[in-house]
Amino acid sequence: AQTVTQSQPEMSVQEAETVTLSCTYDTSENNYYLFWYKQPPSRQMILVIRQEAYKQQNATENRFSVNFQKAAKSFSLKISDSQLGDTAMYFCAFMKSLTGNQFYFGTGTSLTVIP
C-alpha cells in the first residue's frame, strides 16, 4: 500500500516570504505521479502542481515549485513571495502510473499567510 505523510499539521509565513511544505511517501513503484492540491476556506480542491517521477527536473508553476528527491521519497512544495490568498490547506497526493487513477492523499498542512 502507498502512504503519504505530511508531518507539519500547521505552518505560518509572513506575507512576501518563502515557505516550504514537506511531504514524504512510501512506495515500491518506480513510475508514479505526485501532486500538490490547495484547499482554501471555500473548500474547493485546486491543483497546484504535478510531478512525474521519471522526470528529474523539478516542476514549477509561477511562485510554486517542488523539490523532488526520488531516492529519499520526498516531495516538498516551496511557495515564494507568499500572498494572503495562499492561506489554505495543502494536500500532497500520490498516484501509481499503471492503475491510472487512484490517488492517495496526505493529511494536509494548514498554511496561514500573515500580513
Added chain:
Amino acid sequence: DGGITQSPKYLFRKEGQNVTLSCEQNLNHDAMYWYRQDPGQGLRLIYYSQIVNDFQKGDIAEGYSVSREKKESFPLTVTSAQKNPTAFYLCASSILGQGAGQPQHFGDGTRLSIL
C-alpha cells in the same frame, strides 16, 4: 464553463434515513470518485467508477452506495448503516486513456450533518 457540480451544499440527515448526494460533471471525464474528508484525516476514497455501470469500493465503502447510469452522473447514497456520516464529501473526476498521471478535478463539496 466545464466543471463538476455537487448538490446540495449542505445536507442534514435524520437517524435511520438514507440521503443521496448529487455529483454531475460536464468535462466528459471517464472516471469519477467520491471522497470523505474529516478533520486531520485528509481525503479518504469511498467509491470510484471508471466506466458507466461499473464501480469499485474504495477504502471506506461500508455504509455507502453509488450508481453510474450515465457518464456525467455519479450519485452517492449515505445509508442508515453509516453510523458516523457527519463529514465533508468531495466528488472528483479525471480523464482516462490519455496517458497516466491525469489530475483529478474536484467539485465544491457537500457538508453532511446529523440532525
